[in-house]
Amino acid sequence: MSCDLSQIYKKDDSLPWRRFGEQAVIVNKNPEVVHVANDAGIRVWELLDGKSTLEAIVCQMAREYEASSEQIASDVCELISELENQRLISPGGEA
Amino acid sequence: MKLEIGDIAFELNTDLPFVQKQWCDLYADFVTERNTPSQFSLSASSDEIPLEQSVLQNDREYIQYSDDGVFIWRLKQGEGFQCFEFIDGNVMQITNAGNVRAFCVEKSESAKYLMPEILYLNALMDTADVLLLHASAVVRGDKAYVFLGRSGAGKSTIAQISHDQGLHVLNDDRVIVRKKHGRFYAFGNPWHGTFGKFENRSYEIAGLYFIHKKSDHKARPLSFDKAFSAFAKNVFLWPPEGQGSSWHFKAADLISQVSSFRMDFARNADFWEIL
Numbered sequence: 001m002s003c004d005l006s007q008i009y010k011k012d013d014s015l016p017w018r019r020f021g022e023q024a025v026i027v028n029k030n031p032e033v034v035h036v037a038n039d040a041g042i043r044v045w046e047l048l049d050g051k052s053t054l055e056a057i058v059c060q061m062a063r064e065y066e067a068s069s070e071q072i073a074s075d076v077c078e079l080i081s082e083l084e085n086q087r088l089i090s091p092g093g094e095a
Numbered sequence: 096m097k098l099e100i101g102d103i104a105f106e107l108n109t110d111l112p113f114v115q116k117q118w119c120d121l122y123a124d125f126v127t128e129r130n131t132p133s134q135f136s137l138s139a140s141s142d143e144i145p146l147e148q149s150v151l152q153n154d155r156e157y158i159q160y161s162d163d164g165v166f167i168w169r170l171k172q173g174e175g176f177q178c179f180e181f182i183d184g185n186v187m188q189i190t191n192a193g194n195v196r197a198f199c200v201e202k203s204e205s206a207k208y209l210m211p212e213i214l215y216l217n218a219l220m221d222t223a224d225v226l227l228l229h230a231s232a233v234v235r236g237d238k239a240y241v242f243l244g245r246s247g248a249g250k251s252t253i254a255q256i257s258h259d260q261g262l263h264v265l266n267d268d269r270v271i272v273r274k275k276h277g278r279f280y281a282f283g284n285p286w287h288g289t290f291g292k293f294e295n296r297s298y299e300i301a302g303l304y305f306i307h308k309k310s311d312h313k314a315r316p317l318s319f320d321k322a323f324s325a326f327a328k329n330v331f332l333w334p335p336e337g338q339g340s341s342w343h344f345k346a347a348d349l350i351s352q353v354s355s356f357r358m359d360f361a362r363n364a365d366f367w368e369i370l
Binding site: 016018020021023025027034036 | 319320323327344347348351
């Protein structure tokens with residue numbers, strides 16, 4: 001999956017979330033839905049600070065995880081699409 | 096009458112003889128004389144207390160199961176107190192969240208049976224690490240095996256088979272789970288199912304087994320997300336919208352620390368061999 005890596009997204013900082021080992025849970029408010037993310041997914045979530053481009057996030061992930069940048073970019077784009085559909089993140093940022 | 100269930104003390108008081116008899120029968124094994132402070136109290140009375148509609152805010156319906164079948168009740172939460180309004184018009188009011196008093200004017204036997212259980216959970220929803228699972232729990236060795244499933248899934252069947260094998264049944268329908276010193280424990284409680292067995296004891300949980308009746312026995316591990324999804328369908332009294340993060344986190348904490356399995360089983364004791 002591909003997407004515009006120059007985009008900036010910001011997570012909804014009001015949503016409660018917590019790590020449990022290599023998993024994490026994000027609780028959406030309206031409707032109240034629980035999102036379960038794996039370790040890499042929640043790392044992307046942490047990096048969606050409204051300042052970093054997706055390209056920067058992919059680079060950071062490539063430094064932390066043993067996978068090709070192409071694979072990470074594809075996974076990040078897929079996750080962004082899912083998070084945006086669930087309204088957990090919004091495009092645009094503070095940069 | 097002072098009870099201690101799941102290491103939580105509370106008091107039941109009533110001026111209604113038939114309620115008193117029912118509570119004495121049901122809760123005899125859980126009466127305590129220890130000085131543990133009561134977390135809440137319930138008073139069942141023939142006095143009628145009018146509901147103040149103006150302060151009611153959220154509205155949420157739950158489905159509970161009773162001896163009579165499906166039993167629907169509605170929880171309304173306002174500032175400072177909670178009200179329970181039963182579909183058939185029976186009403187109960189709870190005041191002062193910190194020191195709960197309740198007045199029930201309901202008539203149905205099933206409602207009286209459930210009242211203390213409902214109170215127990217709601218009084219502790221945000222103040223204690225309590226989860227009530229729709230599950231049976233059986234002790235083998237020094238661990239509790241917790242079998243989760245909806246009505247008809249086989250919780251009581253597993254409890255009965257296990258009991259016939261000489262194993263202790265903590266409860267055949269509902270299991271209280273709490274975390275103590277970093278580990279999760281299953282507690283027996285009096286809110287039993289069709290098999291009717293329970294014990295006032297607690298054991299560390301060996302595993303969570305989501306049960307399905309099949310022709311043979313099989314258990315396979317569940318991933319965190321699949322276990323979480325299955326778990327959410329087997330917890331009583333999921334909290335009102337917007338107030339659930341602490342419960343979700345409690346559930347996630349349990350699932351991250353205790354192994355979860357999908358378990359197919361036939362109606363015989365051989366399933367213990369695969370656990």
